[in-house]
Amino acid sequence: MTSQLRINGIDVSFPFEPYPCQVEYMRKVLQALQTGQNALLESPTGTGKSLSLLCAALAWQAAMKARQQAFNAQASSAGGEKNSAAVELIAELERGFAESGGAWDPVRGAPRIIYASRTHSQLSQAMHELKRTVYTNHKVAIIGSRDQLCINEDVQQLESNAAKMVNCKVRVETRSCQYYLQYDLLRPKNDKDSAPAPLLSNKIMDIEDLVDYGKRTKCCPYFMSRDQKESADIIFMPYNYLLDPKVRYRNKVDLEGNVVILDEAHNIEQVCEDGASVELSSVDLAQCIFEIDAAVSGLMKKITADQQASSLSLEDLSGAEAQESLDFTVSDLFALKGQLLALEKAIDSIPLGSGDSAGPGFTKPGAYVLELLAQADITAPRVAHMLDRLDKILAFMSSTQGRLFRGTGLSRLSEFIAGVFPQSSYCDPAVSSASGSSSSSSGSSTQRRRGLPSSSSGLAQCYKLHIREVSGGHYGRSGATSAPAATVGFDTDASAAASSGPAGSGKPYRLLSYWCFSPAKAMLNLAAHGVRSIILTSGTLYPMEALRQDLQLPFPIELSNPHVIDRDQIITAVVPRGPNSVRLSSGYENRDSLDYQRALGECVASLCGCVPHGLLVFFPSYSLMSRCLDAWRSSRLFDRISSRKPVFVEPRRKAEFATAFADYYKRVCDPQYAGAIFLAVCRGKVSEGLDFADHFGRAVVVTGLPYPMWTDPRVRLKQAWLDEQRLATGRGLTGKQWYKQQAYRAVNQAIGRVLRHRNDYGAVLLCDERFATEESRRQLPAWLQHSVTVAKTFESVPDRLREFFASNSVKYPTRMGRKCACRPSNSRCSSTASRRPRLSSAPPQLTS
Template identity: 20%
Template sequence: MEKTQKSTQQKIKVEHPYGFPFKPYQVQLDLMDKIFETLSKNQKIGLFESPTGTGKSLSLVCSILTWYTGKQKTEEQKSQTNSDWLSMFDTTDTNQAMNHNKQIFKKRVYSSLNSNDIREIQSNLKQSKSKCTNIQYLLERQQMNLQTNRDEHIISYDSDQEDKKVKLKNITQKAKSLSSGVGSGNFSILKQSAKDRQIIFCTRTHSQISQIINEIKRTEFADQISVVPIISRRGLCVHEKLKDITNSALLNEKCQDLTEKSNCEYNDQKLTDIISDSIVDKVHDIEEIGNLASSLKICGYFGSRKAMAEADVIIRYWFSMKLITQWRLFAHQIQSKYLIVHQKLLAIKSKNIQVIYSNYDNLLAKYGSRLSPKNHKYLKDIVKVVVILNNFLQKKLNNPNEIEQDKQEVMNVMDLLIETDLYQVDFVKLYEFFEKSDLVRKLNGFIQSSIKLDQEKGQSKQNIQTFNKSVLYEIRDFIRILSHNPNDGKMILNLSFKQNQQSSIQYLCLNPTTTLKRILDQIKAMIFISGTLEPSQEFNLLLKYVDQDQISRFNCDHIIPKQHFQGLIIPNYKNIAFDFRHSQRSNQQQMTNLCEIILLSSQNTPKQAGVIVFLQSYGYKQQFLNYLKQKDDIMTQLQEERKIFEESQDQKIDVFQEYSREITKNKRGAILFCVIGGKLSEGINFSDDLARTVIVVGLPYANSQSIDIKEKMRYFDLQGDQSFKGNDYYENLCMKTLNQSIGRAIRHINDYACIILVDQRFQNRNIMNKLPRWIQSRIKEIKQSEQDLLQDLQQFFKYFEE
């Protein structure tokens, strides 16, 4: 009997599905089942929507790591069976064991190289007529060939031999890392071989990276895997003269300059090996890595990047997707307005064109005779591109038929290339030269040394051409864009006739399908997961070349009970229809009715809670608040109910912190006026009392006259897909922004909130269908204005009082 009592008193560890730290809710279990099934079936794409507050980050982590560790264990067991590792530790014959150990390591080195790698090594050894068969020798020989005495600004890139040389170097470096433990008696190499399979979590903000790390720490997988977060230099730099620089671009510049000159004492290879090993040893969050770097006086930035090779999980910002060539599994947490990959403008400014031209010309003049013929040609081609683009812009600005008024023009990429006679340039080769010759570093070094020399000579500062290194990257990236399919985008000319403003050429990507296809060809799977994935029709166009059997789709219901959410649509009030389109939103009777709805909602929301009012733009927010202040009676009553806060565009004051303090610390009600699509509509958690009532005013349509919006709409109209036209794109852009704002209020299973949508257009079935599905099933329309609104609010909040 006593034994029974003791056993029941002992803490029993309960194992939950997918290593979840507690018993998952059914919606979480459904989501994890679907993600695990997608990976197990080797499907290529996963599109998952899980509402904000349902624990999707933890569900994503647990399902993927369950799949990952399970598969990893199976393969390790196979490897152990095939290689008979236990024989290494046989002490009956030490010499025989050591010889066997060497053979095992050698076998492991070669087994980690594919057949093409081995043929490349063998071919190179035959050509050099060397009898040596040691892989290490090949690496040393390659390095010796590179270490020749030459001017540091001379470009030694050989386009004909570079591909082969880089391939050999990569192979031998890989072999070196695998074989470094041979004969040393240290068997740690078995655990340190480079990963051939990795999980990459891409998020959009610093806080989301921390969230993923903390979720991993909560699981049983924290002791089984290595996790490396990748962030910028800020927070990880330990150099006394650099770490306090707040400007990221300037910090990057200074760091790169020190690194190129090997003058950073904190970025020594042996030192970064130490912190790299520490990072992969256990799961660290960003702050812990920063503290570790500070205590060890070792660069955390380069240490964490070195640790990437040995990481099971890498967590980084989503815009680093260009590094995806290393990736094997891509878990992408996205915000709704980032559904389309690489949909952005890339610009090159006229002033920067002139800066580059003058310095390229100087480099050619000084070193032109010492360059190889091909390098000389490529450098001249870059100068040619820069000069022609500069002349093209100047010609546009100097056209006597043009009225001197700022304007924008749109051109097809091929039309620009034909008009400027650049269509014959091989931009693919040119970009390759730019990258592999290390041109940015060498040209930057040349420019800086020229500036220093001029200063030493005491020449006038007016004659010294200064610039930011990012200018060089502008040219490089623009050349990369010109190497793409010219039908995938448009050129936008921003012509400015004002003295203090620059003209520019911008590239607008219209079709990211090519980029996405290139990514998908190099990875195992891509998972998109968001709280507001809908509307998602763009994915159908992006993935039209992917077999539909390779795409998995799933939409979760919300985790909260149905009575914890109330959605209300108010299309009219006191017989006046609400229409907040630009031409109608200044109607005074409409604004008066909106003031009354805000007051009524505020009076019937719990006294110590918060009310959020989302308006369409900063301009209209200010216009409405000015009007509200003129309504003395309403303003007085509103101020008696709650303290008023408003989001500002410059954000000199942390209004969210002040608003939160009023509710959570001072225990007083507050109301916050902010903007849909503004800083407070994304990534901010208005949980619990911070948002018991959310009022959304109008639909946040983008400016239809914006040139990039017009070109995107025209592009979709010309695709001939009747299910998705330009207007669908325009409407979806609006609804994604709206859905993101709505999702701020409900953050966990016990949370509750009332969402009020004010505009007659919310009655439109097409608009309703683009709201998150969990909201669609829980929303109703107010029929009798004031009376119905009052009754619905009182009944909803009364449930929680009881």
Template identity: 25%
Template sequence: MSLETKPFGFPFEPYGIQKDFMKELYNVLDQGKIGIFESPTGTGKSLSLICGSLKWLKDHDRKDPEPTEPVIPPKVNQPDWITALQTKSQGSRKKARLEEKRRELKQRIDRVRKDDLNIEITVKSSKRSKESRQLGDDDEFLIDDYVSDDENGPTTMSNKVNTNSNLSKEVQALLAKFESKKKVSYEDEDEDSDVEETKIYYASRTHSQLTQFVHEVSKTMYAEDTFEVSLASRKNMCINPDIKKLGNVTKINEACLDLQKSGSKKGPCKYLPPADNTAKWNEFRDHALAKVRDIEDLVTVGEKLSTCPYYGSRNTAKSARLIVLPYQHLLHTSTRESLGISLKDNIVIIDEAHNLMETITSIYTVSLTLQQIQLAWNQLNLYIQKYKSRLLGKNVVYIKQILNIIKVLIRHLQPTDISKKKDSVMGVNEFLHASNIDHINMFKIKTYLDVSSLSRKLNGFVDKAKEKEEEERQKQRLLNPKAPLPPASGSLTTSTLTLTQIESFLLALTNPDKDGRIVTSFGTAENPGASIKYMLLNPADAFRPIVEEAKSIVLAGGTMEPVSDFFNHLFPSIPKERISHFSCGHIIPPTNLSTITLHEGPSGKPLIFNYESRQDLKLMDEVGHSIANLCNVIPDGIVCFFPSFTYLDQVYKRWSSIESGGILDRIQKRKKVFKEPRESNQVETTLREYSLQIDSPDKKMGAMLLCVVNGKMSEGINFSDGLGRGVIMIGLPFANRGSVELLEKMKYAQECSNDGTVNAGTEYYENLCMRGVNQSIGRAIRHKGDYATIVLLDKRYGTPRIGKKLPKWIGEHVEKCDKFGLVMGKTAKFFREKQ
């Protein structure tokens, strides 16, 4: 059966564009390519991704394992036919082990499926051996002896080996290695790692999107046979009430790790079985895989089995075929490694990938304020004063070195020469040289911080010191209730894990010089305070390990235009023939969408919202009158997008003034006006009130929502049907070109351009703007029967250079209107035909 006629197991009869999507996806996976897929919201993108990829996985499983090199290398002068026979034999053995592994797991899960998880599950308690040695309060946060950091020797921490003993370095290293093998690990390699099966890793931005994806999987024919598991943070999956109540994700991580230390006074965690208790971990795995489950379902399984869902899901991932996880877990190298995620020869699907490059840049960009740096110095200085006499090996040397680096950062942000107190951008090597720390081996510092867990020890030390200080303050209050309490110590007044942030900054300094910049800022009137930032410029380098390891990568989104940025800035070294770009149209008929560019307002004033003209009061009035007139012909809800919160506030204030002629009052005669709040916790309330107004019995009175491009309303919000009969884009949301960071990114884009004749910096600048526009205007059409008008208020939208950066399903049907009267006529006719 050819791919043309092969059924994909869609839960209902797919549209033609869905069939095309799945066929192209299947081919991309089969050929090991990189695919960029654009499918407008409402076209069943998630189901197409699921059915196309899981169909490929099912077919892939039927094939014999690909031939591999023989375990035993061929002998000298061994005939090729013997080598080929060995390879084939190995492939046969691997296939047999795979089939046996599948059969055993299927039998276990089938048994679980016969049980009802809702009944009470009895779990036998397991005894744990505890260390007989009890640690004192002070020693709890003492780091172990740093044995060695030789270039070619082992680097270990050990509190078992005495460096003052008569044992040689080699013997001590062997003892340390032996001790490390005794430690419990929850990330050990699977015994059958050589027969690992191909997996699909699906990542998206938010937990709600991941949950929605899992629910879509459960609707398909693949739900029964595809073993799926969701990964998430401890904050989302912890079931230990004492840990969960801490709230802060970093504190939860630290507390969890503390409970796992041998001799911990608060541990061990009763929900965490020993790593060698395979029966307990397999019990969780079998129940987790018995159904397609989201994060909340896994938490419920963990609670019923009294087994940690966080570590349980990580263990389950070894047997799962579909692993669902957030962006950061996949994109951040150290997080990926800590979760034991191997992308080797596996499939990676990244949904909502339109902001992928910005997300990668954000993950690897590290900012530090002067206050944070000073706090880190104070805390670490207190620590070394407390433990200096008890720190062995090279601990003191490294801690003093870190203190010196922190002091250099403080001096950099507090220059004695006032003339040097100005914002700057430097290369990493230039910064290291100017700060006189270029002689320090940052890789060794990184290794020391990793091995010693100094950040975690310091955090525990600070928290303990805060508790003691508060106890003393309360004792003084009891002794003398009328006396004022002494102020808290400045170095202990925050819960921010400052050394962890310093560590991230130092790690960034090990990146290639060309990939990032050091940005120093001494603040503004609105945002005072000095700060230093490592800004990543090259997302391709951070993404390269995923590209090199994965068999195939799929980037999908409702709007992926402008696609050129992915080719130029994410896959610059990938041959063009390995990248497949698929963009499908919308499922709505063309008559259900009216897209218009408006070049001038009712009085004939040109609509050009460049940076210079944004303060023009007459332009604010012109756009106000334009919108007020459109309110007369667009029914129900209208969503207006402004370039920024600042401009939205300026325009709203002008419309509210008497000088404008009462523009806002005129609009509110037809539409009740709502504004996007700056505070995230108020967004849901605003949306609910907006929706209630549109659904009110008074159909003559609709609603208007004033939003901001790249704000909370521009992504992930569903303005279907009456909630978004009209979408109005006011101007082009270009970023502030005076920003030193933006200028540096534009400069970097130009330097990396393969074609010197193209202004790659300007192209990057425009693409950044148009991604925001495309996300915003895509909020309106959400399903097959939906209809809406999109009005682009700026003359520049009519230019070919900007027009070609719109999504194809929108850009191919744009009507350019020079005169305002034409827009009114076309819009009125469009909605008259829909009644």
């Protein structure tokens, strides 16, 4: 039953009777929105965070709409009899703002809400939460790339999103895409900004819904989503659409006066740094030169064909008359090729030597990249023209060669140059302000009001240029924007996956990395566009003070919520020793020990016998998980484990993950088995945002501390940069503190899989002796710290677990069934407090 609440003078409808922590969370959200201030809000997974966030934000937006309507009604009756109802409503809203310390502008309309999360899967979960509320009448849009939304098979076969973008534009301009033509046909002819009629309803559609609808109607989902955005009250989008200025400008995301919500923001610093970092390899340059040669050949063929078609001579076609019909000439292509050959020579001539603190390679301050590019005559005054030329070449080759032209080299070169010279790649008032020109008055006033720096001159120091030699076969898509957030420096899918294409030949090549080490660059750029409020929220934002310093934004509103569960619903044990008192530590000096690896396997085998249903085991890295599996198989430990529970291993490849995930869910629900076990890695897909409610995740085992890879030069440079900043300013984390923080944040994310709603229960086993210290306990989630005990021997653990699960299975029974009140795809269900959840074998729908 819907509950009606009055919070900060705003009427909020909630799907059920909220818990005190949910009311307090909504109060903080409303305070931020009403006062136009930023907020850091931490609420444990399973406390209904996303639902509370959406209800509070949309209730406030509804109040702003009512205010606007009342003001308009009052204004329309000026000079005549006053509208008493309108006057009363305005007065009431004014009182609500005054109670929370805010003020309101009677002229501005209701601000739009921009809701961003890391993946489309997380966005789909949030949109499902929205469907449970009374606010489904608000207009909703979701933004995705052509990777997710394009249904043209020829375009989908192209490798990079940049190539898909160019090919799509060509097809739209030449009206050669049947899906765009159908979209254009369905648009009302008297209003080119309206969406196709079926989408004018208030039905909430996520990426999958849009694609399904597009396939059924042969109508382009990509352009439908763009049309929805124009009139939406709330827009859902992945992080990079918001935090990358180039992507934001390209998608026309309006920030002025609007509210920005960053959900699942525990890795926001890395996301910001990744979005501002770019890479270019010698393989990319070689591919560029190859593609320019192909463009020369294609252009010559076009000239010859035009000559034959028009019966003109080649001499005539090379004159001014022929050039008017071309976006570039053969001479332009040869000039560009000369620039790339010069850049290739400049990079190859740099002596890498034995390296420095970052390891083998060549490291310079970020400004050195300008000197390097200048050797190829790539300078700021010329960049805008060069980027335009690259786009036109890509468009020409895409139109003449279609799917045969991949365009990966030119696309990566364009992305790299745009990353180094962002002010030349798009029109950004914030960047212009930093460059010395005047920015919009509204943006400047917003900065002054919040105490933001008036320019980003200091941010020029946040880059490092690093050039190193890399062995072939480990180079994927160039640039940080092509890899998921928080993978740099960690042994995860994105950083370990082998590539296809030219780099897969096995020959070494040079990789030029232009890395940003300050997340403040992206966040200050965001704030400078006149955003009303920025709300960062997650299950884990600890430590908030370090986060605030990293982002260099004021966050006057903070909240760290307790959990909604009772103390007897969680058991947490540090296990420093395995069977036979073998030391458990994934530290560098011990991880390769066969005794350690087998002791870990003995622990898992024993836990399979006392943990019912689903068991999640997290390793610090893929490499350690692989070595342990080899050790277990060689000693038949793996057979013992799999005889008790079917074993599923998190695959590196994205395409294989959905199958493994679905099979795991089926086995947990299958009464023929005693559940299942999923072996996974910290920072992998299993640990980030996926739902393992109830029987799907009765226990989480963390086998070690997932520190970043020390051999990664980006990790070393990040630590060195932090130490430099600490020495210069006396503020912020040291490199060592950051290094440790990264490990515990990943651990806390894995722990978050175990409790997903009010009636859930589970165990956390920390199987590494380093968790036994008081300092380590303080790094764990606050709601968990009270339950942490250190087991004197491993043999005492199984009996405690059996007793714990026997007791809670009676207190919080879970039924197996086809329908589910807490389905993995939509739970976070604090709403199930008064009923027993039922399980469905249907796994969450995975969307990248």
